[in-house]
Amino acid sequence: MIKDIINKKENRLELTKEEIEYVINNYVNDSILDEDMTLFLNAITNNGMTIEETYNLTIAMLNSGDKIDLSSIEGIKVDKHSTGGIGDKTTFVVLPLAASLGVKIAKMSGRGLGYTGGTIDKLESIPGFKTTITNEEFIKEVNDINMALVSQTENLVPADKKIYALRDVTGNVESIPLIASSIMSKKLASGSDKIVLDVKVGKGAFMKSIDDARNLARIMVDIGNKHGKETIAILTNMDYPLGNAVGNSLEVIDAIKTLEGKGNKNFTNLCIILASYMVSIARSISIEDAIDLVKQNLYNGKGLEKFREFVKYQGGDLSKIETCKCVEIYSDKSGYLTDIDTMKLAELVRDLGAGRKNKEDTIDHAVGVEIFKHINDKVEVNDLLLKVYTSKEINESDYSNLFTISNNKREEEKIVLGIIK
Numbered sequence: 001m002i003k004d005i006i007n008k009k010e011n012r013l014e015l016t017k018e019e020i021e022y023v024i025n026n027y028v029n030d031s032i033l034d035e036d037m038t039l040f041l042n043a044i045t046n047n048g049m050t051i052e053e054t055y056n057l058t059i060a061m062l063n064s065g066d067k068i069d070l071s072s073i074e075g076i077k078v079d080k081h082s083t084g085g086i087g088d089k090t091t092f093v094v095l096p097l098a099a100s101l102g103v104k105i106a107k108m109s110g111r112g113l114g115y116t117g118g119t120i121d122k123l124e125s126i127p128g129f130k131t132t133i134t135n136e137e138f139i140k141e142v143n144d145i146n147m148a149l150v151s152q153t154e155n156l157v158p159a160d161k162k163i164y165a166l167r168d169v170t171g172n173v174e175s176i177p178l179i180a181s182s183i184m185s186k187k188l189a190s191g192s193d194k195i196v197l198d199v200k201v202g203k204g205a206f207m208k209s210i211d212d213a214r215n216l217a218r219i220m221v222d223i224g225n226k227h228g229k230e231t232i233a234i235l236t237n238m239d240y241p242l243g244n245a246v247g248n249s250l251e252v253i254d255a256i257k258t259l260e261g262k263g264n265k266n267f268t269n270l271c272i273i274l275a276s277y278m279v280s281i282a283r284s285i286s287i288e289d290a291i292d293l294v295k296q297n298l299y300n301g302k303g304l305e306k307f308r309e310f311v312k313y314q315g316g317d318l319s320k321i322e323t324c325k326c327v328e329i330y331s332d333k334s335g336y337l338t339d340i341d342t343m344k345l346a347e348l349v350r351d352l353g354a355g356r357k358n359k360e361d362t363i364d365h366a367v368g369v370e371i372f373k374h375i376n377d378k379v380e381v382n383d384l385l386l387k388v389y390t391s392k393e394i395n396e397s398d399y400s401n402l403f404t405i406s407n408n409k410r411e412e413e414k415i416v417l418g419i420i421k
């Protein structure tokens with residue numbers, strides 16, 4: 001049976017719901033072996049899937065494990081997901097802003113297998129912070145303070161855990177139907193009513209081209225809507241690191257600065273847009289009205305207050321957050337900053353210990369970089385470019401070489417590249 005299904009997909013024929021369910025159920029219960037599943041995944045990567053097939057794949061994966069029941073939380077529950085970027089700590093800014101405006105957010109996040117830590121790793125840089133709490137505590141927290149953010153439960157979409165591990169070692173990560181079903185099965189299992197997706201595009205993202213990002217966003221939005229959950233995707237620029245820091249505790253500190261109204265301009269604008277879409281769909285108000293409300297709560301400190309309340313509720317003590325000692329990297333040129341080698345920066349930060357190469361690697365929460373110059377900033381000789389937080393010996397030129405400094409400014413890049421509803 002599995003051989004026939006693989007053949008069918010290799011010949012670009014559309015698979016039925018039953019065939020897709022057969023593969024997922026039998027892979028999860030170990031009746032289909034990795035060798036055959038690899039051929040099946042290869043056939044999807046090479047030949048793609050129709051929207052109908054991708055939807056059926058998502059639902060078969062969703063049905064492989066627990067579905068979180070949020071019905072005892074009153075009001076519209078909105079989830080948010082980012083496809084991942086370098087220095088992406090939007091969750092820590094966006095969630096408290098939206099929660100401070102009455103949006104109910106019961107969010108589950110993962111750890112990072114990419115270059116830098118995931119949301120849960122970043123939260124664990126806050127001493128005392130509990131990323132695992134009981135289901136009852138999770139629900140009570142959202143009822144009490146409008147938001148909670150915890151680690152994904154063990155049995156949330158087990159099919160994704162098994163398939164993702166195989167995709168990772170068989171070159172099947174960058175397939176649009178496989179990414180869409182992986183993300184959306186987890187979002188649907190997490191139980192929220194509506195979903196805002198931040199689909200990253202650019203040098204530091206899975207999706208390097210706007211067309212691929214738009215395709216991925218379109219499919220994910222269609223899956224969410226077809227399942228009865230209003231879903232909006234925002235295509236956002238990921239050519240350069242987000243905000244002023246990359247690394248776990250440094251990103252928490254950067255998020256706090258942003259909530260104080262002192263963050264990087266592009267990153268602040270990105271957070272305002274994402275939070276505003278959450279508020280707009282939760283309260284059924286226009287995006288313009290939502291932006292006004294979000295800006296108010298950013299600049300009057302209510303977002304920051306909500307973040308502090310949330311960290312305290314889950315046992316964290318922000319006064320105890322630690323960073324390593326640092327090495328300062330200065331410019332030896334003057335001009336305008338016109339490029340940052342984002343992927344190389346991500347690799348360097350991972351190698352400092354901020355991310356994992358293998359699943360079992362441990363993370364050093366206190367290491368990373370702080371960025372002092374961004375695209376089109378004027379740079380003078382001896383201006384500070386970076387602080388590298390590490391106790392390891394580093395080769396400083398590895399870091400100064402990340403920056404291209406030219407005589408003229410480059411074209412401004414937009415942070416929001418499109419909205420898909």
Ligand code: URA
Pocket residue numbers: 083084173178179180182183
């Ligand atoms: N994030 C996921 O959860 N799955 C993917 O396949 C890619 C990004």
